Each structure stands twice: as C-alpha cells, then as structure tokens.
Amino acid sequence: MIRIIDKLFLFIYSIAIGIISVFIACIGFNWIQEDDLNDMVSELYGTDSLLITTVVVGFILLLLSLRFFIVSLKRSSSSAPSIDQRTDFGDIRISIETIENLALKAATKQRGVKDLKARIQASDTGLNIILRAVVDGESSIPSLTEEIQKAVKEHVEEIAGIPVTNVAVYIANVIQTGTNKSRVE
Known part of the structure; x- marks a missing residue:
C-alpha cells in the first residue's frame, strides 16, 4: 500500500x-x-x-x-530475504523461500506426514528450520520427527551447501485416516 x-x-x-x-x-x-x-x-x-x-x-x-x-x-527492501555466500567465482544468493521449499520437499517424503509448513531463520552459525506438521498417527511421533529432522538437515545441507544448526518439528495435529470399516448386516 x-x-x-x-x-x-x-x-x-x-x-x-x-x-x-x-x-x-x-x-x-x-x-x-x-x-x-x-x-x-x-x-x-x-x-x-x-x-x-x-x-x-x-x-x-x-x-x-x-x-x-x-x-x-533507505536500502531497498523489495528484494526477497536471502542468504548470501561468497565463493572464489563470485557471490551466491539463495532466497529463504528456496530453503523453505527444500525443507518441505525433504519432509514430505517421510511416510505419515500429511501437511507441512516451514519457517527459516538464518544466523551466523547456520540455518534454524522450524517445521509445523500434521501427521496421520499411524507411526511413532518421536521416530517420525527424528526422521524428518535428519532428512531435512541432510537435504538442505547437500543441495544449498549451508549448514543447518537446528531443525525443530512441531506436531500440530493428528488427523484421522479414512480406514473406517463399514458394517455389513
């Protein structure tokens, strides 16, 4: 506006x-x-x-x-927030949205995850990734969150080349699966 x-x-x-x-x-x-x-x-x-x-x-x-x-x-704030890196060949800018998409891609590959949202916080030591998930309740939540954390950390570090210091997973809800058996009389 x-x-x-x-x-x-x-x-x-x-x-x-x-x-x-x-x-x-x-x-x-x-x-x-x-x-x-x-x-x-x-x-x-x-x-x-x-x-x-x-x-x-x-x-x-x-x-x-x-x-x-x-x-x-004023410094232009119209550009999207990004993570800047300097290499021997020049500068690299990776948008926060790209990191979010990488984290979501890795987390959705895990069985039992139904809905995800990601938030990225960049610090001097690395990335802090916060995931909000809805799961199906079919598998153990502690083991599922551990798998999500491991997969997201490895995928983001491998693709983006930026260290991930923390992956926090917040399970917002468990949804009912549609496996209700109908009664036959």
Whole structure:
C-alpha cells in the first residue's frame, strides 16, 4: 500500500516540477515578458487566497522532496530475504523461500506426514528450520520427527551447501485416516 502511495506522490511531484520547469524555461527564453511577470507577482502578493495557495503548494512540494530523499537513502527492501555466500567465482544468493521449499520437499517424503509448513531463520552459525506438521498417527511421533529432522538437515545441507544448526518439528495435529470399516448386516 505504501508503494502505491509513493508512486502517486511521485507522479504528482513530477507533474508539479514539470510545470515549474516549463515556467522557468519560458522566463529564460523571454517568452514571458518582464511586465507580465511583475503583474503576476503583484497579483500574487495582492491576493491573500493566492498567497496561501502558494505557501501550501510550496510546503507540499518540500514534504514530497523530503519523503523521496528519505526513500532514496533507505536500502531497498523489495528484494526477497536471502542468504548470501561468497565463493572464489563470485557471490551466491539463495532466497529463504528456496530453503523453505527444500525443507518441505525433504519432509514430505517421510511416510505419515500429511501437511507441512516451514519457517527459516538464518544466523551466523547456520540455518534454524522450524517445521509445523500434521501427521496421520499411524507411526511413532518421536521416530517420525527424528526422521524428518535428519532428512531435512541432510537435504538442505547437500543441495544449498549451508549448514543447518537446528531443525525443530512441531506436531500440530493428528488427523484421522479414512480406514473406517463399514458394517455389513
């Protein structure tokens, strides 16, 4: 939403600066005579409503200038969060979303896992992967979570080349499997 508002402000600001630039160019090319310019300035100072409008427009343009100055100094947050590595050949950037997908891919291969969500936290020592899972309840939860942890750690480290310090598995629920036997009478 803020980006849309900034784009609207930039559009308005560009039009205002464009109009001011054309006016200044007209003065420079002497297309507006000195007498006409003096009349405009006299009318501006003679009418309170025009004077107030000029002050408001100037203040708005100043605020927009400050806003765009601050935005230009901020580091762009539009790029997706990533993990950066430097090699002999250059820089490597792997998005957090890629690591999440790798973790989910490894975890879904385990039997008994029905629904998964992943969250990745990067630290100086490595990755901290948090998985939220729904299981079918057919197998032992401690052994299943251990298999998930091992598979995710090995898969992410092998594919991404980034050390995984911790894989936390949170079992959110156990779902009922559709193995209800129907009664025959």
